[in-house]
Amino acid sequence: MDIKQTYSISELAKEFDVTTRSIRFYEDQELLRPTRRGQTRIFSSKDRVRLKLILRGKRMGFSLAETKELFDLWDETLSGNEKQLLKMLTILENKRAQLEQQKNDIAQAEMEMDTAEARCREALAELQKKKKQQAPANEEARQTAEH
Template identity: 45%
Template sequence: MAKDKTWTISELSQEFNVTPRTLRFYEDHQILDPIREGQKRIYTHRDRTRLKLALRGKRLGFPLSEIRHLIDMYDGPGSTATQLKTYIDALQTHKNQLLQQKTDLEQTLAEMEEQEKHCLTLLKNLT
């Protein structure tokens, strides 16, 4: 894919299966910065990459402010090692949160299973 390729709002929306409103939302939050030709938005390779990263971050459950911070790191100057360490720290923090949620869900499901068994036993005794 050539670096000079551009996309319209409808092309990018269709490619990533999001609404044009989603793209405007990311534009409002300074994640995307399309070129303007009157009312028409022209998205560059940079915008496409940032959208892809933003959508991935959203799927992973990162808050929008953190998504923007992580994406912006790759636009600014800085050491690659520093950028990677910051990203790894953010991933580890989020991973730990997800693991805790997983543990909580497993405990809740086990408790629900026990309650269901108890109710079935009670129901069986009533019939």
């Protein structure tokens, strides 16, 4: 059980820091399926979870269409005929491969950032040296002070 069972559009907007426009758009694209009281939307905690997934998907570079596909597929899967289940399993495999690729990309990026940072620090050190040469005053104060 979640804390709450239903949410208004602005509650969700605030919680996840998106505009209500976006949320309505997601509904329009059938990624969310709020019910109505009168004409105001009422979101279930299932919708809330889905919104969370949508946003994470976006951060991971997935389009709304891709995310919707996954949602639909999962719904079909739950209705549980064998073909759907097997299809879902293979799709999960594909997604896993995608995640592996992303992990590689991230690792690469981290390595390159390491060397980039190192170069920055070297360049800074060079600049410090030059400064010292230009202003050859207080020589050894800092070295002894650190640790």
